[in-house]
Amino acid sequence: xxxxxxxxxxxxxxxxxxxxxxxxxxxxxxxxxxxxxxxxxxxxxxxxxxxxxxxxxxxxxxxxxxxxxxxxxxxxxxxxxxxxxxxxxxxxxxxxxxxxxxxxxxxxxxxxxxxxxxxxxxxxxxxxxxxxxxxxxxxxxxxxxxxxxxxxxxxxxxxxxxxxxxxxxxxxxxxxxxxxxxxxxxxxxxxxxxxxxxxxxxxxxxxxxxxx
Amino acid sequence: xxxxxxxxxxxxxxxxxxxxxxxxxxxxxxxxxxxxxxxxxxxxxxxxxxxxxxxxxxxxxxxxxxxxxxxxxxxxxxxxxxxxxxxxxxxxxxxxxxxxxxxxxxxxxxxxxxxxxxxxxxxxxxxxxxxxxxxxxxxxxxxxxxxxxxxxxxxxxxxxxxxxxxxxxxxxxxxxxxxxxxxxxxxxxxxxxxxxxxxxxxxxxxxxxxxxxxxxxxxxxxxxxxxxxxxxxxxxxxxxxxxxxxxxxxxxxxxxxxxxxxxxxxxxxxxxxxxxxxxxxxxxxxxxxxxxxxxxxxxxxxxxxxxxxxxxxxxxxxxxxxxxxxxxxxxxxxxxxxxxxxxxxxxxxxxxxxxxxxxxxxxxxxxxxxxxxxxxxxxxxxxxxxxxxxxxxxxxxxxxxxxxxxxxxxxxxxxxxxxxxxxxxxxxxxxxxxxxxxxxxxxxxxxxxxxxxxxxxxxxxxxxxxxxxxxxxxxxxxxxxxxxxxxxxxxxxxxxxxxxxxxxxxxxxxxxxxxxxxxxxxxxxxxxxxxxxxxxxxxxxxxxxxxxxxxxxxxxxxxxxxxxxxxxxxxx
Numbered sequence: 001x002x003x004x005x006x007x008x009x010x011x012x013x014x015x016x017x018x019x020x021x022x023x024x025x026x027x028x029x030x031x032x033x034x035x036x037x038x039x040x041x042x043x044x045x046x047x048x049x050x051x052x053x054x055x056x057x058x059x060x061x062x063x064x065x066x067x068x069x070x071x072x073x074x075x076x077x078x079x080x081x082x083x084x085x086x087x088x089x090x091x092x093x094x095x096x097x098x099x100x101x102x103x104x105x106x107x108x109x110x111x112x113x114x115x116x117x118x119x120x121x122x123x124x125x126x127x128x129x130x131x132x133x134x135x136x137x138x139x140x141x142x143x144x145x146x147x148x149x150x151x152x153x154x155x156x157x158x159x160x161x162x163x164x165x166x167x168x169x170x171x172x173x174x175x176x177x178x179x180x181x182x183x184x185x186x187x188x189x190x191x192x193x194x195x196x197x198x199x200x201x202x203x204x205x206x207x208x209x210x211x212x
Numbered sequence: 213x214x215x216x217x218x219x220x221x222x223x224x225x226x227x228x229x230x231x232x233x234x235x236x237x238x239x240x241x242x243x244x245x246x247x248x249x250x251x252x253x254x255x256x257x258x259x260x261x262x263x264x265x266x267x268x269x270x271x272x273x274x275x276x277x278x279x280x281x282x283x284x285x286x287x288x289x290x291x292x293x294x295x296x297x298x299x300x301x302x303x304x305x306x307x308x309x310x311x312x313x314x315x316x317x318x319x320x321x322x323x324x325x326x327x328x329x330x331x332x333x334x335x336x337x338x339x340x341x342x343x344x345x346x347x348x349x350x351x352x353x354x355x356x357x358x359x360x361x362x363x364x365x366x367x368x369x370x371x372x373x374x375x376x377x378x379x380x381x382x383x384x385x386x387x388x389x390x391x392x393x394x395x396x397x398x399x400x401x402x403x404x405x406x407x408x409x410x411x412x413x414x415x416x417x418x419x420x421x422x423x424x425x426x427x428x429x430x431x432x433x434x435x436x437x438x439x440x441x442x443x444x445x446x447x448x449x450x451x452x453x454x455x456x457x458x459x460x461x462x463x464x465x466x467x468x469x470x471x472x473x474x475x476x477x478x479x480x481x482x483x484x485x486x487x488x489x490x491x492x493x494x495x496x497x498x499x500x501x502x503x504x505x506x507x508x509x510x511x512x513x514x515x516x517x518x519x520x521x522x523x524x525x526x527x528x529x530x531x532x533x534x535x536x537x538x539x540x541x542x543x544x545x546x547x548x549x550x551x552x553x554x555x556x557x558x559x560x561x562x563x564x565x566x567x568x569x570x571x572x573x574x575x576x577x578x579x580x581x582x583x584x585x586x587x588x589x590x591x592x593x594x595x596x597x598x599x600x601x602x603x604x605x606x607x608x609x610x611x612x613x614x615x616x617x618x619x620x621x622x623x624x625x626x627x628x629x630x631x632x633x634x635x636x637x638x639x640x641x642x643x644x645x646x647x648x649x650x651x652x653x654x655x656x657x658x659x660x661x662x663x664x665x666x667x668x669x670x671x672x673x674x675x676x677x678x679x680x681x682x683x684x685x686x687x688x689x690x691x692x693x694x695x696x697x698x699x700x701x702x703x704x705x706x707x708x709x710x711x712x713x714x715x716x717x718x719x720x721x722x723x724x725x726x727x728x729x730x731x732x733x734x735x736x737x738x739x740x741x742x743x744x745x746x747x748x749x750x751x752x753x754x755x756x757x758x759x760x761x762x763x764x765x766x767x768x769x770x771x772x773x774x775x776x777x778x779x780x781x782x783x784x
Contacts, residue, residue, distance in 0.1 A: 053679045056608060075217075076682035077690075083683045085676055092780030093698040102694070103684045136779035154684045 006190040011062035027190035032204040035194045037211030043194035052076035082156030084164040088147040090135035097131030103150035141172040161193040217688035230599035248633025253478035269479035278455030286458045289371040290441030293378035301386045303526035306417035324384040328717035331753040333377040333449040335540020351556035374451040380536045393428035415516035435623040442626035445719035459628040485629035548750035567747040582732040589654035590711035593662040635724040645727035653725040662711040669703035702771040709763035716760040
């Protein structure tokens with residue numbers, strides 16, 4: 001039976017006997033689940049677990065199911081989980097356009113077609129003509145939009161947001177946040193947001209899960 | 213970290229074995245070489261018709277009239293050079309770290325480090341010799357000399373010029389190691405706290421920062437000590453001759469056409485190893501004693517002072533030490549183009565390219581050989597280092613601090629002690645005397661430096677770039693080749709330059725593994741030392757310096773060119 005969305009089925013993460021995360025929940029397409037907790041509470045641990053880069057030193061039980069597919073044991077690159085960190089993490093050795101090309105799936109073939117898709121994506125985030133720019137010369141808001149678009153071009157099936165864009169000023173942050181949620185709703189992606197900031201949680205408007 | 217990297221391809225199956233292989237390549241030959249020295253030292257070498265153990269070689273060694281003098285020289289020059297270098301480095305750091313002068317010193321480090329020992333020694337010799345630049349600059353108006361004085365400055369019996377030659381080269385090395393240690397332990401806070409408690413800067417540094425720094429640079433200090441006690445090329449140029457230092461004498465015995473002298477040479481190499489081990493133990497005991505005294509000094513609450521004079525003293529010493537190399541190289545340059553040059557003129561009467569022209573034909577094949585050996589050994593070392601570091605990342609094979617000791621094994625066990633053994637093994641297995649043997653031996657010494665140079669930047673890379681790349685669909689290899697290595701271009705090129713310079717500078721390994729048949733710039737330059745033709749020496753020593761320096765220039769400029777439009781990577 002197809003069950004779209006993200007299911008965390010009895011996920012418990014421990015380290016040295018201490019329980020860091022204990023969560024069971026379902027996030028429907030387009031819905032936002034906010035996970036809140038102070039720093040050191042295991043928020044980032046949960047994200048690492050979902051993208052598949054968790055240190056082997058953790059003891060983990062439970063399953064992660066995405067659109068009826070169990071992705072718990074897949075390699076990170078096979079999961080199609082999009083993530084945005086606190087920092088934009090644009091690859092500094094690539095141009096803005098090459099950063100997007102890194103994200104764009106290889107099944108989009110042909111130089112001209114890939115180029116067209118990237119130009120269109122740049123237009124969409126208001127950065128038309130920025131293909132050859134050095135990412136380091138962009139403003140914080142522009143970098144954030146590139147990071148978002150790079151992730152969306154990889155065709156993710158869900159979004160993970162790790163206190164995204166907390167380095168931006170309040171006004172820019174609101175705009176970027178709105179853009180992210182809008183994109184997620186339009187594409188019907190479940191969103192998991194971890195933060196310690198109530199403003200993030202309020203803006204997301206969804207349910208809130210608290211970690212101690 | 214990220215597990216879940218495929219291990220199905222041949223390459224990825226190799227990766228977990230990389231650290232073990234690398235250790236084997238570094239430590240294996242050292243162990244084999246020491247055995248190859250020990251066994252003939254005790255009289256067993258069937259190939260030379262001796263198959264019984266005995267102490268004959270040692271009896272011969274201790275009957276040799278020069279043994280006491282040579283042994284004492286080895287210890288005194290080694291300890292003095294190490295202690296002076298360490299003292300100078302700590303004084304500079306204590307008095308100047310964090311200042312603008314210090315940043316200038318930092319920037320001068322790489323070029324100074326890249327100058328090969330032999331070239332620096334020749335440069336120094338050309339400065340301090342009785343007919344050298346210093347005597348010329350002060351004659352006759354100050355000294356009254358109108359011909360070179362009959363003084364034994366070079367190759368003086370006490371080894372003072374040898375010590376000076378070692379200090380000018382070891383100071384940059386120890387300073388680099390100290391800087392790396394300083395960035396690892398956050399020192400500003402500690403020092404500021406001590407300043408607030410009323411301690412002047414130098415005392416504050418010695419009381420709060422130095423103990424932790426020394427713990428970090430202990431291994432490099434041991435390497436400097438072992439190296440200084442047993443160095444051959446610098447000693448051939450600057451060291452005393454009757455008798456010479458022990459390591460030089462061992463080389464003479466090992467290269468003697470009379471093969472029976474190999475027993476004596478091996479015994480002397482074992483004795484040299486024992487001297488180094490004994491001196492290291494004494495040094496360690498001195499550390500404990502000084503630590504105990506230091507503890508009393510720290511708890512005494514004395515604030516000390518003299519900041520100003522220590523600042524002046526250390527800066528003068530640092531400038532002197534750096535100038536010895538800089539003016540030494542300049543001196544080589546002038547000599548290589550010098551026409552007729554009479555004493556006490558400061559500059560030659562005329563400049564000519566004759567010396568360069570005359571030796572160009574001989575120089576080219578030697579340069580080519582040198583560059584081939586350096587490139588291949590550096591490439592091998594770089595690949596092994598990257599494989600180790602990537603294995604550490606993918607499979608969590610992080611080396612313990614004990615494994616770090618192993619990295620220093622080829623740097624602390626004296627070259628003369630295990631290379632002679634390796635040579636003995638090589639001769640009787642017939643694999644010596646070609647380029648491959650030389651490259652293999654160079655890798656042993658290039659590897660530790662490349663690893664030490666690259667490990668920190670590689671580990672300091674923000675792994676979230678890797679997480680992002682993988683979430684975007686890149687595999688482990690994709691992350692490595694498309695993201696991590698390009699971002700680390702600068703430190704990778706720097707590590708390669710360091711490896712290159714190390715290979716260029718190798719004298720004893722080239723001579724012994726090549727059985728005298730493989731000629732590099734270093735072996736040729738040192739061989740010219742006894743001839744005393746300054747113009748030719750200058751040509752070879754300068755070529756050697758240029759070969760070692762060029763890769764550093766490449767490591768600085770290539771990233772600037774490749775990343776000219778990437779601000780995020782330009783001044784990493």
